[in-house]
Amino acid sequence: MSRVRHDRLDCSPGCAVEAALQFIDGKWKxxxxxxxxxxxLRFNEIRRRxxxxxxxxxxxxxxxxxxxGFLARKVFAEVPPKVEYSLTGRGxxxxxxIAALKAWGDAHADFAPKPYADAAA
Amino acid sequence: MSRVRHDRLDCSPGCAVEAALQFIDGKWKxxxxxxxxxxxLRFNEIRRRxxxxxxxxxxxxxxxxxxxGFLARKVFAEVPPKVEYSLTGRGxxxxxxIAALKAWGDAHADFAPKPYADAAA
DNA sequence: GCGCATAGTGTCGATAAGGATACCGTTATG
DNA sequence: CATAACGGTATCCTTATCGACACTATGCGC
Incomplete structure (x- = not known):
């Protein structure tokens, strides 16, 4: 997993956008x-979600x-293994x-497929 | 390019996040x-950026x-071809x-660190 | 005729992201 | 003893994505 979308972040100010995007791309991030x-949340709690x-x-x-550095993994040396995941400050x-993303998704909840050939605005 | 990261957007409210993400992932979007x-902007203007x-x-x-549906493509039937790209309302x-992304990128401008394994720089 | 610029397209191939499936050790429970 | 739950791993394979490079058409200046 390199996740290195842009090794050169010199696309002017716009690269900040890509820089941020790098971290949250990945299918489930x-x-x-x-x-x-x-x-x-614990491993299987996330999994169930x-x-x-x-x-x-x-x-x-x-x-x-x-x-x-977005989340912390805390392992409990218990018998049924227990691992907790929580956000760090950076997270x-x-x-x-995330809020902006969710707001947009909710507002433009066109979860419906987008025809690739002709999309009307 | 399917960009169908989640065919089932049933990951509860969180899927709105993914729904939004689908559209802006892609290396340059x-x-x-x-x-x-x-x-x-015109094709080559974007390209130069x-x-x-x-x-x-x-x-x-x-x-x-x-x-x-995020942007409109306007072709001018001129001799040196000319095509203009502009955002639609949806765009x-x-x-x-984008603003949130950029804000984050600027604030956490850690374009460098990320000792993933041994990031060669 | 040559090369430039515009806005692309086509083909091929490398890579990496993601998916399927099975498996690990431990301990409590039936 | 068998099973289930927990939190993962290991291995393999398919596919999407990205990238290089060449090539198109037109008109311009030289």
């Missing part, structure tokens, strides 16, 4: 972050998010972004 | 949208954005999102 805004995610993918995304800093 | 917020983009990629991203509706 956005939703994961979103759900974590509500509070700490994301229908269709495979454990591999979830681990994957979680690890990337952790590596990027919370994404809140406005 | 974010920046393109960003630059277009400043006003109408995105160092490293190949014409093929640019066309590609532009077409997707157009298909998604402008993304402004808060």
């Amino acid at each position: 956005g939703v994961i972050l979103y759900h974590l805004l509500d509070g700490t 994301l229908p269709g995610v495979t454990p591999r993918m979830l681990t994957n995304q979680l690890r990337e998010l952790e590596a990027d 919370r800093s994404l809140e406005p972004v | 974010g920046v393109i949208l960003y630059h277009l917020l400043d006003g109408t 995105l160092p490293g983009v190949t014409p093929r990629m640019l066309t590609n991203q532009l077409r997707e954005l157009e298909a998604d 402008r509706s993304l402004e808060p999102v």
Whole structure:
């Protein structure tokens, strides 16, 4: 997972946009972050919130998010393993972004498919 | 380019986030949208603003954005071809999102760190 | 005729992101 | 003993995405 969309972030001011985008792209990052805004969650709690995610993918995304400093992984040395994921301060800093994304998605809830050939505005 | 990250958008409220993300993922979409917020641009103007983009990629991203109804393509039947790209209303509706993204990118301008494994720089 | 500029298109190929499926150790429960 | 829950891994494979490069048509200046 390189997630290096732009090795050269010299696209002028606009690259800040891409820089931010780098972190939340990845098929499940956005939703994961979103759900974590509500509070700490365990592996399988997240998993249940994301229908269709495979454990591999979830681990994957979680690890990337952790590596990027957005969330903290807390392992409890208990018998049924227990791992809690929670946002870090950096993770919370994404809140406005996630909020904007969600607001847009809700407003333009055209979850309906978009015909690729001819889209009317 | 399917851009169908989630065929089932049933990840509860969080899917709105993903729904929005679908449209701006793609390596150059974010920046393109960003630059277009400043006003109408021609093909090569955009191209010059995105160092490293190949014409093929640019066309590609532009077409997707157009298909998604975010921008309008206006062709002038002139001799040196001239095509103008501008945001539609729907495109402008993304402004808060782009703004949030840019704000985050600017604030957390850690364009550098990310010791993922051993990021070669 | 040559090369420039415009706005692309076509083909091919590399890579990386994502998906399927099975499996691990532990312990409590039936 | 078998099963289930927990939090993952390992392996393999398919596909999307991206990138390089060449090529198109037209008219202009030289």
